[in-house]
Amino acid sequence: MTSTFFILIILLAVVAAVIGHNHLSIIPLPLYFIFVGIVISLFPLYHNFTFNPELFLFFVVTPLLYNEAQSASRYWIGRGAINIASLSIALVIATVVIVGAALHLLFPVLPLALAFALCAIVTPTDASAVSAFAKPNPNFQIPFTILQNESLFNDASGFVAFDLALLAFATGTFSVNGAVGVFILEFLGGLVIGAIIGALFHFVRKQLIAFGDDRPFVMIALELIVPFLVYFTAEHLNLSGILAVVAAGLVQGVENDNLQLISTRMQLVRANIWEIVEEALTGFIFILLGVSLPTIISHITSRTPGLLLQLILLGFVLYGLKLVIRLLWTRYLVWMHVQSKHRWTDSWLMAVSGASGTISLSLAFLLPTITNHNATIDRNALIFVVSIVILLSLTVAAITVPKITQLPAATVEEKPLAQWTREMIMTAMNHIRNNTDHPAEAQIVVDALSQQLHQTNRSNHRERRKLYELAYAAEHAAITEMHTHGEITADEFKYYKEFLDLSLLTVDNNLVQNLLLRIRFGIHTGRLYQDLQTGQDMFFTTPLIAEQYYWQKQFAAHHEDIRPIEEVGFQAALAALKGYRHEKGSGITVELHAVQRFYRERHRRINMPSPDEQVVYQLFLAAFHAEYEFFQAAINRGDITIDMAEALQQHIVFDEMAYIQNNGTFIN
Numbered sequence: 001m002t003s004t005f006f007i008l009i010i011l012l013a014v015v016a017a018v019i020g021h022n023h024l025s026i027i028p029l030p031l032y033f034i035f036v037g038i039v040i041s042l043f044p045l046y047h048n049f050t051f052n053p054e055l056f057l058f059f060v061v062t063p064l065l066y067n068e069a070q071s072a073s074r075y076w077i078g079r080g081a082i083n084i085a086s087l088s089i090a091l092v093i094a095t096v097v098i099v100g101a102a103l104h105l106l107f108p109v110l111p112l113a114l115a116f117a118l119c120a121i122v123t124p125t126d127a128s129a130v131s132a133f134a135k136p137n138p139n140f141q142i143p144f145t146i147l148q149n150e151s152l153f154n155d156a157s158g159f160v161a162f163d164l165a166l167l168a169f170a171t172g173t174f175s176v177n178g179a180v181g182v183f184i185l186e187f188l189g190g191l192v193i194g195a196i197i198g199a200l201f202h203f204v205r206k207q208l209i210a211f212g213d214d215r216p217f218v219m220i221a222l223e224l225i226v227p228f229l230v231y232f233t234a235e236h237l238n239l240s241g242i243l244a245v246v247a248a249g250l251v252q253g254v255e256n257d258n259l260q261l262i263s264t265r266m267q268l269v270r271a272n273i274w275e276i277v278e279e280a281l282t283g284f285i286f287i288l289l290g291v292s293l294p295t296i297i298s299h300i301t302s303r304t305p306g307l308l309l310q311l312i313l314l315g316f317v318l319y320g321l322k323l324v325i326r327l328l329w330t331r332y333l334v335w336m337h338v339q340s341k342h343r344w345t346d347s348w349l350m351a352v353s354g355a356s357g358t359i360s361l362s363l364a365f366l367l368p369t370i371t372n373h374n375a376t377i378d379r380n381a382l383i384f385v386v387s388i389v390i391l392l393s394l395t396v397a398a399i400t401v402p403k404i405t406q407l408p409a410a411t412v413e414e415k416p417l418a419q420w421t422r423e424m425i426m427t428a429m430n431h432i433r434n435n436t437d438h439p440a441e442a443q444i445v446v447d448a449l450s451q452q453l454h455q456t457n458r459s460n461h462r463e464r465r466k467l468y469e470l471a472y473a474a475e476h477a478a479i480t481e482m483h484t485h486g487e488i489t490a491d492e493f494k495y496y497k498e499f500l501d502l503s504l505l506t507v508d509n510n511l512v513q514n515l516l517l518r519i520r521f522g523i524h525t526g527r528l529y530q531d532l533q534t535g536q537d538m539f540f541t542t543p544l545i546a547e548q549y550y551w552q553k554q555f556a557a558h559h560e561d562i563r564p565i566e567e568v569g570f571q572a573a574l575a576a577l578k579g580y581r582h583e584k585g586s587g588i589t590v591e592l593h594a595v596q597r598f599y600r601e602r603h604r605r606i607n608m609p610s611p612d613e614q615v616v617y618q619l620f621l622a623a624f625h626a627e628y629e630f631f632q633a634a635i636n637r638g639d640i641t642i643d644m645a646e647a648l649q650q651h652i653v654f655d656e657m658a659y660i661q662n663n664g665t666f667i668n
Contacts, residue, residue, distance in 0.1 A: 006046070013040060014283030028394045030286045030357065037290015046291055058231065060281050061362045062245050066227035067274045068152055069249025077250070083146050083334055088153035091329050092123045096161050099321045107314055109376045113169035118382055120161035121364055122322060122389045126357025127151035140405055142336055143346045147353050155359045156243040160186050162363050190240030194247030197230045202251055216269040223270065226252065268657075282358050289361055289387060296380045296387075304376055311381055315388025322389075327351035345404060352400045355393035360386060417647055420640060424630045424648055425452050431626040432619055440608035441615040445623055447597050452655075454590040464591040467577065468507050471595060474576035475569035476500055488565055491558065496565050499551045507598060548605050563607050570603040613663070620659055627652050 017032035040046055077084065100115040110118070127147045163186075205222060208214050227245050234244035300308050331347040364386040367379045429449050435442045476497070483493040555562040577596055604611075631648040634640045640648075 009040060010284055010287050011280065013037065013287050014280055017283060017287070018279070026398070028398045030282075030394055031391070033283050033286030034290040034293070034391075037287035038293060039290075040287070041291045041294045058228065060284060061359065062227045062231045062241070063224070063277060064281050064358060064362075065155055065242060066230075066245045066249040066252075067278055068155075069246045070253035071274075077149055077152075084149050084153050086333050087146070087150040087329070088157050090333075091326070092120075092154050092157040092161060094329070095123050095322055095325055096120050096165070098325060099318065100165075102321055103314065103318060106317060107310070109310070110314070111169065111377070113165055114377060114382065117162055117165035117169065117367075118318065118385060119322075120158050120165050121367075121382075121386050122318065122356045122360050123161070124155040124158040124356065124359035124363070125151045125354045126359070126394075127353070139342070140346070140349060143349050143353075146334065146336075147350060152246060156187070156190070156240060156246050158359065158363060159242040160240055162366075166368065186238075186240040187243055189237070190234050190243030191247045193234050193237060193239055194230050194244030195251055197233060197244070198226065198248030198251030201226050201248075214266050216266045219266045220270055220273055223252065285358050285361050285365075288365070289383075292383070293387065296384050299380045300384060303378075307376065307381070308384075311385050312388055315385045315392065318385065319389045319392045322354070323351055326354050349401065349404050352393075352397050352404075355397045356386070356390045357394065360390060417644060420631075420634070420644060420648060421651055422453060424627050424651075425449055427630045428623040428626040432623050435619065435622075438612070438615045438619070440604050440611045441619055443600055443604050443608075444611055444616055445619045447600060448620075449623060450593065450597070454593050459590050459594065463589070464594055467580065467591055467595040468504060468598075470576050470580060471573035471599065472500060472504050474572045478568050478572035479565060482565065482568060489560070492555070492560055492565060495551065495554060495558075495560075496562070496569075499562075500569070503602075548602055552606060566603065566606045570599055570607075573599050617663065620663075624652055624656055 013036040014033070017029065017036045021027065021029045021032050096116050096119040100112065100119040103110055103115040103118070104112045107115075125147065127144070127150070201222060205214075205219060208218060226248055230244045230248045231241035235241040297308065300311065327347055330350040331344065334347075334350070336343070336346060364383045367382055369379050429446050432442050432445045432449070479488070479493065479496055479500070482488045483490070488496070552562055574596065577592060577599075581592060628649075631640065631645050635642070635645050
């Protein structure tokens with residue numbers, strides 16, 4: 001029960017960290033995760049928290065690598081096979097041997113085998129974390145593609161090298177021939193077994209699609225099972241489970257490429273699920289480091305005074321040596337596919353982008369407890385050094401990568417995506433406003449589209465309340481003037497004033513007030529129609545809408561008409577809001593939009609005929625079509641790039657899906 005609660009706490013912590021990063025993205029997201037983890041460690045329940053490293057590898061690392069593999073480009077993997085071998089195998093071996101030996105010479109307190117293990121841990125690179133820092137720049141597309149492919153395969157190489165180093169430390173002996181044999185067996189054997197199992201599931205999923213059984217639940221459930229089954233099978237055969245997972249992911253990626261427009265709903269669900277799983281698991285790993293870090297530091301300082309500073313220096317030296325080797329290697333031993341005019345810049349980008357991240361931290365947590373109590377360097381010390389390298393590499397990447405990839409000022413997009421999106425939505429709104437044949441339906445579509453213009457703005461409750469009171473006062477004055485001039489009866493004036501007073505209560509959205517209003521409208525409507533079901537329906541209708549329907553029926557029951565009165569009040573309220581806007585000299589704020597939308601919807605429900613669902617559907621299609629035409633025209637003029645157009649198209653596609661799933665909510 002404690003472990004389950006801890007997982008829930010971590011999920012909440014991941015959410016908090018992601019929200020924080022969304023508002024201050026200059027700080028790398030992993031640092032947010034670590035900080036939140038440190039905060040969690042302050043609670044007594046999570047002091048000295050321990051977990052099973054094998055379960056950690058099985059349930060956390062395996063799905064991460066599988067998703068990374070199936071998302072990789074098979075085309076670039078084929079073209080970049082030489083670079084993959086160079087960076088993911090040769091560079092890993094060179095880094096482990098050269099840097100490991102150097103660390104042992106510079107820091108004799110670190111045994112040679114553990115120095116090799118430490119280097120193996122930090123060789124996997126986190127291309128996804130680094131790519132988040134980069135600015136969109138077509139000049140560096142090839143370096144980032146090379147980095148993505150390297151990241152996929154050097155994860156597996158790092159795991160194999162890590163296992164060999166730990167084996168040498170545990171046995172005290174090391175055979176080059178034996179190590180090479182084990183490396184080849186685990187590497188190739190893992191790839192073969194993973195490819196076989198991946199191909200088998202590929203066939204099963206293909207048959208399910210052919211027979212029409214490709215429901216998202218069935219397909220996604222099978223896909224989530226694959227990495228665990230592959231890893232378990234490979235490890236049982238003493239092969240590399242990590243490489244087997246990578247191979248299975250690559251095979252699965254081939255199926256995803258071939259699907260194209262087939263089983264599109266499953267593909268969309270799959271993409272969303274894997275995005276959530278990946279971000280949650282990545283956050284879990286770094287938060288776990290934050291939870292463990294205070295205990296690790298406390299353990300180090302209590303055992304050997306002064307060791308903490310030595311370990312920090314060790315982390316800096318390890319990162320520096322790794323960076324130098326990586327810079328020279330990428331400059332002289334990496335094929336760039338095309339001639340580059342900024343070859344050293346490419347190498348610097350690939351060097352600083354070789355940041356350690358999720359997989360390195362996962363390997364660190366897999367370190368066994370060192371049984372030699374006289375050893376100065378133990379598991380906690382090694383995890384701490386790895387943490388220093390991760391933090392240092394991510395910080396350097398966060399600072400340097402944006403500067404390297406920054407486009408010259410003259411070629412920067414003049415308008416950001418948010419502005420293009422706004423213009424696209426306003427184009428669709430203006431297109432629908434021109435429809436005079438169906439004013440009620442057009443108003444529904446325009447209001448729905450206009451909400452998107454203000455969805456990212458925070459609403460000020462006091463300012464919104466002030467606007468409601470301004471509109472209320474204007475409407476009240478207009479109705480009073482109608483009564484004074486004898487245009488409405490005393491009863492109509494009395495009932496409409498009560499209608500206005502209750503409206504001011506409903507817009508507050510107060511829970512207690514809404515409950516009381518639901519009861520009131522439900523009882524009165526039930527009495528009015530002598531029908532319990534009608535009263536019950538009114539009770540379960542939001543008071544904002546129920547009140548308007550209620551007073552329509554009340555006026556009708558007294559042989560009176562609320563519509564001309566509401567028309568006068570509506571025009572007076574909008575005129576007051578328009579005057580306020582001109583007085584302040586500002587545009588439509590989120591508060592002003594909300595109040596205007598309330599009055600337009602009320603006016604539609606009371607004064608316009610009931611909307612036709614089919615007409616609403618047709619107008620939404622027309623709005624989406626207008627948005628498509630907008631960005632197509634922008635592409636033809638050369639105003640936006642293909643990437644920008646794809647982002648706008650994705651916006652429209654998601655809007656269409658949201659409408660299809662919730663079309664009933666627009667008719668009320």
